[in-house]
Each structure stands twice: as C-alpha cells, then as structure tokens.
Amino acid sequence: MSAAPTIRKIGLTGGIGSGKSTVANLLRDLGAWVIDSDAVAHELTAPGGAAIPAIAERFGAAAIDASGALDRAHMRERVFADPDARKALEAILHPMIGVATQAEADRAPADAPIVFDVPLLVESRHWAGRVERVLVVDCAEATQVQRVMQRNGWTAEAVERVIAQQASRSARRAVADAVIYNDGLTLAQLQAQVRSLWQAWIGPLPP
Numbered sequence: 001m002s003a004a005p006t007i008r009k010i011g012l013t014g015g016i017g018s019g020k021s022t023v024a025n026l027l028r029d030l031g032a033w034v035i036d037s038d039a040v041a042h043e044l045t046a047p048g049g050a051a052i053p054a055i056a057e058r059f060g061a062a063a064i065d066a067s068g069a070l071d072r073a074h075m076r077e078r079v080f081a082d083p084d085a086r087k088a089l090e091a092i093l094h095p096m097i098g099v100a101t102q103a104e105a106d107r108a109p110a111d112a113p114i115v116f117d118v119p120l121l122v123e124s125r126h127w128a129g130r131v132e133r134v135l136v137v138d139c140a141e142a143t144q145v146q147r148v149m150q151r152n153g154w155t156a157e158a159v160e161r162v163i164a165q166q167a168s169r170s171a172r173r174a175v176a177d178a179v180i181y182n183d184g185l186t187l188a189q190l191q192a193q194v195r196s197l198w199q200a201w202i203g204p205l206p207p
C-alpha cells in the first residue's frame, strides 16, 4: 500500500456547468475516492428513496412521478423560480446528503485522497472545516450557459435561473485554495492542470 496522501480531504466546487464532474473524473483516474453529492441527491430521490416521503408531504403528489421518484423537471421549475421552495427542498435533502456522504467517506481506502464534489460547498456551512483544501472550477457565465444548454437541452433562461440562485464566481474564488479556470481549455490541457494540482497537494503521480 502507498503512503497516506499529504492532503486527505478536498472539496471540489464550481457553478453549474463549470466542469466539476469532468475534473472529478480526472482526479478519480489518478486514484482519488470521489463522492458526488449530486449523485447522492439523485439516490435519495429515486423510487423508494429516503427523501421521497418528506418531499411528497411538503410539495404534494405533483412532485412525485409515476415511478415514485422525484419529478425533477417539475421540481426544477418550482425551486429555481422560488427561493422559499428551494430552501424547503434543501432543508429536507441537505442533512440526508451530509449523512450519506460521510458514510461514503468512511468507506474510502486509507491511502486514497477523498474528493467531495459539492456544487453548493460555498453556500452550505456544512462543509467549512470538513475539508482541508477547496478546489474551485471556474469559467465564464456564458460558457456555463452554453455547456448546460448543450449537455441537458435546457434553455439559456433555465441555466441563468440556476446561476442566479448560486454563489457568485467571486464568492467561490474567495474561499478557494486553488482555482482551475476551465474555459478555452482542451480536455488534455485540463488534465494537465489536474495532474499538477495532484502533485502539489497529494504527491507523485501514479505510474
């Protein structure tokens, strides 16, 4: 087994479409134990998910689809148009996400750095003090909009509504220990940045 990494817990954050998951995948390829809080939220809201009863009670039957899962398109319309609805959904999900991500972290091999991929790391107090370093993935807002329109088939307005509900780029940069500016980069250039960050924070690259 290799030596324990210098930095064990990294928080990875960025606005919608900034490239967090892409960076997380590159870190995973190098040997990181990646915990994706969006994926955890999806599991909690899948058919039979632990959050479904509380969501149905708070938001009504219209929030649940025929399969018993959260109706994501319906909920997107509600929460990104109404901060009170967003806070109510977060109040149900965030404590559960906190417990589930901790359980995943507890399963990490001792020699693997843990990367918490959390879109709302800056917005949520939960994360302060739980990670040793914060890595922010940043890009221009126009790039966020263009990427999410292309990836998800959303309108520009729908992406802009989400951006408006998130921390500003400058608020994220203010808490960053490192920033990857993922704009105008090829995937190979992005990978090179991730590899040099690994060397600075974790240690030698794997063979």
Ligand SMILES: CC(C)(COP(=O)(O)OP(=O)(O)OC[C@H]1O[C@@H](n2cnc3c(N)ncnc32)[C@H](O)[C@@H]1O)[C@@H](O)C(=O)NCCC(=O)NCCS
Binding pocket: 015, 016, 017, 037, 038, 041, 070, 071, 072, 073, 075, 076, 079, 086, 089, 090, 093, 097, 118, 119, 120, 162, 165, 166
């Ligand atoms: C509103 C929901 C149903 C929309 O689902 P959908 O499948 O369309 O999007 P998905 O979950 O893949 O999220 C996509 C991106 O939206 C952004 N986003 C999600 N939730 C929030 C939020 N509460 N506030 C601001 N941005 C958010 C993030 O950048 C995220 O990466 C869903 O995002 C949700 O349940 N959000 C509440 C839980 C949460 O806060 N998740 C963030 C992880 S901690």
Ligand SMILES: Nc1ncnc2c1ncn2[C@@H]1O[C@H](COP(=O)(O)OP(=O)(O)OP(=O)(O)O)[C@@H](O)[C@H]1O
Binding pocket: 014, 015, 016, 017, 018, 019, 020, 021, 022, 023, 038, 119, 147, 148, 151, 182, 183, 185, 186, 187, 190
């Ligand atoms: N440097 C890049 N070059 C080309 N495409 C990129 C680059 N970075 C990210 N992308 C693409 O942009 C889209 C958004 O990236 P990604 O899914 O990693 O963002 P994210 O921050 O995890 O988004 P979300 O907050 O919505 O989960 C994806 O389709 C991804 O393949």
